[in-house]
Amino acid sequence: MTYTEKVLSEESIFKGQIIDLAVQQVELPNGQTARREIVYHNGAVGIIPITADGRLIVVRQWRAPMQRETLEIPAGKIDLGETQLESVALRELNEETGMMTTALKGVAKFFSSPGFSNELMTLFYADQLTPVVHKRPLDADEFLNVEKLTLAEAQAAVASGLICDAKTIMALYYWQLQTN
Incomplete structure (x- = not known):
């Protein structure tokens, strides 16, 4: 089984000086979908x-x-x-x-x-x-x-x-x- 998730969409929620926030919809390895809240940092x-x-x-x-x-x-x-x-x-x-x-x-x-x-x-x-x-x-x-x-x-x-x-x-x- 592969554990890779496929990003279906991503919405930018916030862009700051230290972090950016986004919400992704992903397809899971079993075909189901899930939501991922991501903090991007440099x-x-x-x-x-x-x-x-x-x-x-x-x-x-x-x-x-x-x-x-x-x-x-x-x-x-x-x-x-x-x-x-x-x-x-x-x-x-x-x-x-x-x-x-x-x-x-x-x-x-x-x-x-x-x-x-x-x-x-x-x-x-x-x-x-x-x-x-x-x-x-x-x-x-x-x-x-x-x-x-x-x-x-x-x-x-x-x-x-x-x-x-x-x-x-x-x-x-x-x-x-x-x-x-």
Whole structure:
């Protein structure tokens, strides 16, 4: 059996700065039809920045969908037309943490939530960090604090729910593998 669905129609519902929303009518493998709600996103990068003393740099920020603060690895969206993901990662590292690296290592690419979104996240690792000479400003609607956590502190933040997003939890698993 093939699991491919045939798109019969697609209606654009919303076009935004970060996401576009659409509703598809699809033909299922068994010939029946179904409705799919799709979130289109241009993709994002996340960086696992490890300091010389072995701590993870994270950012504390407010997340409106959950109505609470979180701790997350630095990350940001890929702008339309950007193809050099390393450059996007370096921009976000500079902007959110004031750090830079010449040793950026690709870790993984993964879909954040493939049941309804095409957002592809690319994760990078950097453990040779230096302060930037010229820090980029945060986005106009971005407010955050930079914090540094040991692995044990990061694991405690997961247990308490302060670290609760997939990219940061995946980053912690990768970091833990690097320390063993």
